[in-house]
Amino acid sequence: MTAIFEDSIAISSRWFHIIKKDYSDWKFAWAREAGQNSLDAGATRIDITVDLNEHGNTDVTWADNGCGMSETTLRTKFMAIGESEKPEGGTGGFGVAKLILAFAQMSYSIRTQDIKATGCGGRFTVKNGLKWHKGLTLAVTMEGDEAYCMKNRIKRWVKFTTTKCAIYLNGEQISTLKLHRPKLTTDWCKVYTHKADGNYACQIRVRINRQYMFNIYTSVDAQIIVDLIGSDSQAYLTSNRDGMNYEWKDKLQKLVEELYQNPNAIKAVDEVVELYCGTDGKIDLETKKVKKARVKLGAPPPVRSVNDPSVDGMNPTIGQQSAITAENKGSVEFKTAKELIDGYDIVVSNATSKKIPEKFIPGKMNKPMSKLMNRWIRVLETVGLILGRTEEVCPGWTFDSGARAMYRHHPQFGHMILLNPVDIMETKFVNYFKGKSDLEIFYEIVCVAVHEITHIDQRNHNNGFAADITYSMAKVLTQWHLLEIVRLETAKA
Numbered sequence: 342m343t344a345i346f347e348d349s350i351a352i353s354s355r356w357f358h359i360i361k362k363d364y365s366d367w368k369f370a371w372a373r374e375a376g377q378n379s380l381d382a383g384a385t386r387i388d389i390t391v392d393l394n395e396h397g398n399t400d401v402t403w404a405d406n407g408c409g410m411s412e413t414t415l416r417t418k419f420m421a422i423g424e425s426e427k428p429e430g431g432t433g434g435f436g437v438a439k440l441i442l443a444f445a446q447m448s449y450s451i452r453t454q455d456i457k458a459t460g461c462g463g464r465f466t467v468k469n470g471l472k473w474h475k476g477l478t479l480a481v482t483m484e485g486d487e488a489y490c491m492k493n494r495i496k497r498w499v500k501f502t503t504t505k506c507a508i509y510l511n512g513e514q515i516s517t518l519k520l521h522r523p524k525l526t527t528d529w530c531k532v533y534t535h536k537a538d539g540n541y542a543c544q545i546r547v548r549i550n551r552q553y554m555f556n557i558y559t560s561v562d563a564q565i566i567v568d569l570i571g572s573d574s575q576a577y578l579t580s581n582r583d584g585m586n587y588e589w590k591d592k593l594q595k596l597v598e599e600l601y602q603n604p605n606a607i608k609a610v611d612e613v614v615e616l617y618c619g620t621d622g623k624i625d626l627e628t629k630k631v632k633k634a635r636v637k638l639g640a641p642p643p644v645r646s647v648n649d650p651s652v653d654g655m656n657p658t659i660g661q662q663s664a665i666t667a668e669n670k671g672s673v674e675f676k677t678a679k680e681l682i683d684g685y686d687i688v689v690s691n692a693t694s695k696k697i698p699e700k701f702i703p704g705k706m707n708k709p710m711s712k713l714m715n716r717w718i719r720v721l722e723t724v725g726l727i728l729g730r731t732e733e734v735c736p737g738w739t740f741d742s743g744a745r746a747m748y749r750h751h752p753q754f755g756h757m758i759l760l761n762p763v764d765i766m767e768t769k770f771v772n773y774f775k776g777k778s779d780l781e782i783f784y785e786i787v788c789v790a791v792h793e794i795t796h797i798d799q800r801n802h803n804n805g806f807a808a809d810i811t812y813s814m815a816k817v818l819t820q821w822h823l824l825e826i827v828r829l830e831t832a833k834a
Contacts, residue, residue, distance in 0.1 A: 733756065735758070
């Protein structure tokens with residue numbers, strides 16, 4: 342006679358400890374899962390304590406004032422691997438979060454409503470009929486001295502989570518992240534930026550329901566937040582919530598690659614752009630003569646003055662030195678620095694938290710800044726003429742720690758090509774003591790101008806941009822005698 346017995350899979354306590362290796366940072370995962378469970382439960386206050394006990398292990402207590410759990414939910418959901426009971430739109434895990442929260446630790450206790458569960462690994466006991474306890478308190482003992490690391494991970498999760506819930510660590514309230522309008526919105530995510538600091542720069546933080554999930558390292562010197570649209574975290578994330586599901590991983594990777602290629606495409610959220618209107622309006626890069634330009638191959642022609650009709654063809658002068666004569670100098674109409682600044686529209690873009698000194702503001706500029714803006718405008722005009730550009734652009738300043746210059750297309754101001762005067766002037770000051778001549782500084786500005794004008798057609802730093810800037814630089818350098826005239830004249834202004 343055959344006997345049939347029901348049985349269940351036995352899980353050793355060692356298996357629970359191995360679970361930690363499934364996470365890139367299990368201590369951060371612990372803080373994340375505990376925090377998201379509290380927020381899903383509607384908590385308005387969370388109190389956390391982290392201490393090293395007398396045995397050299399770490400005691401962590403996480404207490405919230407949310408809705409808590411019933412005994413049925415505790416037994417059939419929390420204590421059942423793979424089961425979960427989350428409110429609609431909840432962020433917490435899919436039945437595996439409790440592995441890292443409780444079962445993988447040395448010991449744990451859960452106090453909620455009229456019950457208390459204590460256990461180690463998969464073994465636990467439950468007492469009911471106790472005095473009513475508002476919310477839920479999770480207390481765990483972690484093996485070894487993890488106190489410093491746990492405090493750090495808890496602060497990091499709170500720092501990049503946006504919530505009205507008040508969160509306290511060892512009695513001290515931790516500030517949460519406040520975000521303004523997104524800088525980029527797609528059908529699946531919103532991208533926010535804010536100021537980078539030394540501890541948290543060059544990372545993209547992925548969130549859902551405004552709660553921090555994981556980060557991706559990048560070369561972009563900014564704090565970038567990617568908020569996934571929609572509340573169903575299971576649709577986007579892997580089961581341990583340390584990364585994206587395959588179908589979304591590719592989309593996120595493409596977004597990261599775009600940020601790698603063009604770091605200046607996304608700037609600080611509190612950037613202020615101001616336009617100072619001049620009577621001459623924008624710089625018009627278009628010239629009818631340049632439209633007819635033809636580069637003739639063969640032996641380079643002799644250098645002619647810029648108002649010689651044959652120069653309209655922009656013949657190359659590679660291999661020759663330009664003779665800057667009185668005729669050359671007098672053939673181009675130059676304005677003084679003050680007239681240039683008063684005449685053209687000037688844009689000032691401030692991506693810092695500091696007030697811009699008056700020496701940079703049009704109408705109040707000091708002589709060095711006036712001279713630098715004069716030079717920048719004339720370089721843009723000349724480079725635009727050589728390249729045959731047909732756009733109108735606004736010159737100006739950009740104040741941003743991560744950019745030497747910047748091309749931006751503004752919905753109101755159009756094409757803006759902006760120079761960072763702090764970077765340029767600091768470079769000049771440092772290089773003065775290294776014997777770097779003003780000529781080298783000038784041609785650095787020329788190269789920067791070519792780079793930013795190329796961005797009008799090629800927004801990203803991809804292969805197309807590399808090809809275009811190489812061609813543009815070659816065209817500009819064949820007419821370097823025109824640039825030398827600009828350098829000499831603006832040096833006198």
